[in-house]
Amino acid sequence: MKWGKYTPYLLLIPTFLVIGIFIYWPAINSFSLSMYKVAPFGGRRIFVGIQNYIDLFKSDVYWNAITVTLIYLVVTVFSVVVLGYLIAQLLDNKVAGIKVYRTLIFVPYAISFAIGGALWVFMLNPVAGHINYFLSQITGKSINWLNQAPFALISVSVASIWKMLPFSIIFYLAGLQSISESIIDSSIIDGANSWQRMWRIKFPILSPITFYLIIMNITHSMFQSFGIIDIMTRGGPVGTTTTLIYRLYLDAFYFQKTGEAAAQSVVLFIIMSFITFFYFRFGEKKVHYQ
Amino acid sequence: MKISTRQKTNYFLIEVGLILVSLFMFLPFILAISMSFMSPTEVFSYPPKFFPSSINFKNYSEALKLIPLGRMLLNSMIVAVFTTIGKLVTGTLAAFAFSSFRFKGKNILFSTLFITLFLPAETVMILPLFMIMSKLGWVNTYWALIIPFTASATNTFLFRQHFMSIPTTLEDAAKIDGATPMQYFRKILIPLSGPMIAGASIINFVYAWNMYLWPLIVTMDDKMKTAQIGVKMLISAESTNNWGVIMAGTLLVAIPTLIIFFLLQDLFVKSLVGSGLKE
Numbered sequence: 001m002k003w004g005k006y007t008p009y010l011l012l013i014p015t016f017l018v019i020g021i022f023i024y025w026p027a028i029n030s031f032s033l034s035m036y037k038v039a040p041f042g043g044r045r046i047f048v049g050i051q052n053y054i055d056l057f058k059s060d061v062y063w064n065a066i067t068v069t070l071i072y073l074v075v076t077v078f079s080v081v082v083l084g085y086l087i088a089q090l091l092d093n094k095v096a097g098i099k100v101y102r103t104l105i106f107v108p109y110a111i112s113f114a115i116g117g118a119l120w121v122f123m124l125n126p127v128a129g130h131i132n133y134f135l136s137q138i139t140g141k142s143i144n145w146l147n148q149a150p151f152a153l154i155s156v157s158v159a160s161i162w163k164m165l166p167f168s169i170i171f172y173l174a175g176l177q178s179i180s181e182s183i184i185d186s187s188i189i190d191g192a193n194s195w196q197r198m199w200r201i202k203f204p205i206l207s208p209i210t211f212y213l214i215i216m217n218i219t220h221s222m223f224q225s226f227g228i229i230d231i232m233t234r235g236g237p238v239g240t241t242t243t244l245i246y247r248l249y250l251d252a253f254y255f256q257k258t259g260e261a262a263a264q265s266v267v268l269f270i271i272m273s274f275i276t277f278f279y280f281r282f283g284e285k286k287v288h289y290q
Numbered sequence: 291m292k293i294s295t296r297q298k299t300n301y302f303l304i305e306v307g308l309i310l311v312s313l314f315m316f317l318p319f320i321l322a323i324s325m326s327f328m329s330p331t332e333v334f335s336y337p338p339k340f341f342p343s344s345i346n347f348k349n350y351s352e353a354l355k356l357i358p359l360g361r362m363l364l365n366s367m368i369v370a371v372f373t374t375i376g377k378l379v380t381g382t383l384a385a386f387a388f389s390s391f392r393f394k395g396k397n398i399l400f401s402t403l404f405i406t407l408f409l410p411a412e413t414v415m416i417l418p419l420f421m422i423m424s425k426l427g428w429v430n431t432y433w434a435l436i437i438p439f440t441a442s443a444t445n446t447f448l449f450r451q452h453f454m455s456i457p458t459t460l461e462d463a464a465k466i467d468g469a470t471p472m473q474y475f476r477k478i479l480i481p482l483s484g485p486m487i488a489g490a491s492i493i494n495f496v497y498a499w500n501m502y503l504w505p506l507i508v509t510m511d512d513k514m515k516t517a518q519i520g521v522k523m524l525i526s527a528e529s530t531n532n533w534g535v536i537m538a539g540t541l542l543v544a545i546p547t548l549i550i551f552f553l554l555q556d557l558f559v560k561s562l563v564g565s566g567l568k569e
Contacts, residue, residue: 003391004471011387012399014380018441022419023406029418090307097308103555104312107319110551110558111544112500114518118525118540119318122325128533130321133338162315174563194300223413227502231522245413245503252417253507261417268414276405 030269033262052263062264064239065247072157072225072243077217079161081210084168089198091169092176102173109166113224117231120159121146152233152241160228164220168213175209176202215279222268244268326350326538333533352532353539357523358512363542366499366517369435373498374491376440381490382483384441385449386475390461407443413503423508434508435516439498445490448564452486453479489561492554496547517543 034052036045056062091102108116123129124145132142145155179202187201203210226245229235235242235250242250248268252261325333326349327342354360387393388400409415419438420429428434456479464474480487505516515523524539551558 003465007471008387008391008393008396011383011391015384015403015441015446016399018380018438019403019406019443021422022438023409023415026415026418026422027409029421030415033418087311090304090311093301093304095301095304095308097305101308101312103552104316106555106559107548107551108315110496110547112502112518112547114500114502114521115540115544116318118521118536119322121525122533122537123318123321125531125533128333128338128531130338130340133336162318165315170559170562174559223503226413227518230502230506231525248416249503249507252420258417265414265417269409272409272414276407 027269030262030265034259034266036259038258048259052259053267056260056263056267061239062247065242065244068153068239068241069222069243072153072160072241073218073221075157076160076164076221076225077214079157080164080168080217081213083161084165084213085172085203085206085210087165088169088172088176091173105169106166108163109170111163113160113163113227114231116159116163117228120155120162121232124155146233147237149237149240152237156225156229156232156241159232160221160225163228164217167220168217171209171213172206175206179205211279211282215275218275219272222271322537322541325533326541328534330532330534349532349534349538350542352535353524353542356527356535356539357520359517359520359524359539359542361513362515362517362520365432365435365514366543367546368432369501369505369516370495370498372432372436373439374494376436377442377445377494378487378490380441381445382449382475382480382487384446385453386471386479388446388450389453390471390474403443403446416503416507419504420507428508430509430511430514432514435505438504439501445494448490449483449486452483456482485557486561488554489557489564492550492558493561496550499547 035047035049037048037052038045087105091098091105123131126132126142126144131145136142143151145151183201183205184197187197192201222243223245225243226249229241229243229246230249233241235246244264245268248261248264251257251264321340324339324341327345327347328339328349329342332339332342384403388396423429423434426433428437460478461474464478469477500518501516502518506519506522509515509519512523521540521543524536
């Protein structure tokens with residue numbers, strides 16, 4: 001039955017207008033901008049081809065941002081997935097007060113990365129914060145968490161893990177609760193202990209969720225981390241917490257290196273496309289939006 | 291049935307584990323709340339205090355005076371509400387197109403939308419997006435904070451999935467009765483999607499409220515900044531590091547999403563998981 005020949009197109013106009021102007025158009029712009037160098041103040045654009053990319057990958061500063069991002073990414077995503085899985089196991093029990101625990105554990109999900117950062121800046125404060133007090137009571141030492149080389153990245157990572165954990169826990173818990181009782185019961189009859197059940201039976205069943213969480217947490221770490229880093233360390237000390245997205249922000253809006261910043265956008269864009277491809281190639285069969 | 295000692299120790303260990311995890315996740319909030327009521331001398335007392343000696347709201351009024359936080363909270367509210375409404379309108383319309391119609395180019399359009407799922411525009415394309423805003427003259431306006439985020443693939447897919455679960459007999463009946471597509475949409479699809487719309491509203495509101503990088507860049511005037519940026523300003527404005535004031539301001543910014551979370555936890559969690567994967 002025909003039912004309004006042009007109706008579907010009219011229905012799609014608002015969505016495609018928005019994504020066209022605010023996603024596709026800037027994406028195309030990124031590509032063309034990355035081929036130019038812009039003279040500061042003059043606004044004169046000079047075509048330089050792939051020179052911006054060459055400069056980018058010759059620069060130690062950019063390689064530093066790549067290294068920082070990789071460390072931060074691996075540490076946070078790994079921790080969030082493993083801890084998320086273990087904590088979800090705890091929450092998947094019928095013990096007293098389970099609803100209260102669940103609520104308290106999920107709370108960091110509701111706040112922004114920036115607010116999460118602010119809470120940790122306070123706790124890590126060398127004078128007023130509680131963490132250094134207990135540390136000095138136990139070890140006699142106190143640490144300048146946010147201004148000292150390895151500790152700044154550690155602090156940002158811990159705060160990010162804290163903020164990102166609930167997301168993983170929520171998905172694992174939902175997954176665990178959807179595993180049918182009969183599978184668990186038969187494994188008990190077969191003599192599997194709870195550790196074996198956790199890793200040999202439940203974990204493989206939940207592998208699509210694990211895959212989904214790895215991808216989602218990579219994007220959280222790559223992009224949402226901006227807020228937590230800006231509040232906690234502003235990329236410092238000396239670039240030790242400057243991730244790729246923070247580098248892009250600094251070059252685009254602080255140092256006004258338009259061409260190089262656009263090239264960085266394209267690099268991020270390519271990384272994201274790669275992740276997207278990987279996601280649909282290997283994960284789509286079981287986890288999908290449709 | 292008799293409970294074995296082993297089961298008892300298991301339960302005990304689970305309880306202990308849950309208490310420890312809850313403490314780790316929730317302690318920062320408790321400290322922030324108690325700090326927000328402390329006077330500067332109490333904040334810096336040694337050993338650090340866990341609870342204020344009295345409850346007064348001086349830090350809260352101080353935070354509102356130090357920066358235009360009230361206005362910023364209003365800005366965030368406006369941005370979050372209108373972004374959410376925009377996403378719901380565009381999302382339901384597009385989802386209706388994809389779920390109920392066959393048309394030329396459907397697959398291409400669908401893929402075009404799909405690709406945007408993993409392209410967070412507000413971060414990856416931030417520089418050209420900012421340039422577009424400058425050209426449009428939208429810098430420092432609500433337009434820049436709202437319009438680019440009024441459509442998303444996630445919402446479209448979420449609604450499409452739901453619309454497809456509605457029996458086609460309803461659609462056939464509507465057609466036989468001579469209903470126009472929009473009548474079917476307004477009178478049948480939308481009323482049947484209440485819980486889905488509620489869930490999507492929560493997620494979209496929280497997402498918009500918590501945006502950080504884009505508002506930081508696209509607003510220069512303090513009066514146009516959002517509350518999240520207010521947190522950053524409080525931290526740098528309080529040169530004496532009066533953590534009572536900073537924590538009071540931070541909590542004010544966190545409260546709206548925390549209230550939503552505490553009141554609508556089940557719906558929140560259900561729709562979050564629903565938007566991510568299907569069993």
